[in-house]
Amino acid sequence: MLNELHGAELHGGLERALRRYVRADFLVIDDFALLPMDASQAKLAFQVISERHEHRRSTAITTNRVFKDWPKVFPDALNAQVIAERLTERERAEVFLLDGKGYR
Numbered sequence: 001m002l003n004e005l006h007g008a009e010l011h012g013g014l015e016r017a018l019r020r021y022v023r024a025d026f027l028v029i030d031d032f033a034l035l036p037m038d039a040s041q042a043k044l045a046f047q048v049i050s051e052r053h054e055h056r057r058s059t060a061i062t063t064n065r066v067f068k069d070w071p072k073v074f075p076d077a078l079n080a081q082v083i084a085e086r087l088t089e090r091e092r093a094e095v096f097l098l099d100g101k102g103y104r
Contacts, residue, residue, distance in 0.1 A: 002041045002045060004017060005017050009044070022051040023055070024057065026058045026059075026060070027058070027059045028060045028062075029060070031062060031063065033069075033074075034073075035073070036072075037075065042080075046079055049087060070084060
């Protein structure tokens with residue numbers, strides 16, 4: 001998603017590409033915050049999550065990192081914190097922590 005959005009941004013089509021991810025009724029992002037992000041990727045991740053939050057769209061993410069480790073992935077710790085807060089806002093979120101053996 002972030003690579004596609006970055007490419008669209010470089011070619012002048014960011015608004016259209018963003019709309020695809022922001023307007024979807026349900027977005028699943030697998031392995032979020034797995035790899036380090038550069039500033040551009042972090043900004044795009046923030047835009048998607050923030051706009052989905054604003055439009056009250058459902059988002060599910062999977063991640064192998066606990067929220068306290070997200071600042072290791074994002075170039076700006078505040079960005080990581082705000083995204084985590086939007087994803088886990090009370091009354092609007094369910095967090096499932098699975099501990100134990102993986103089943104891939």
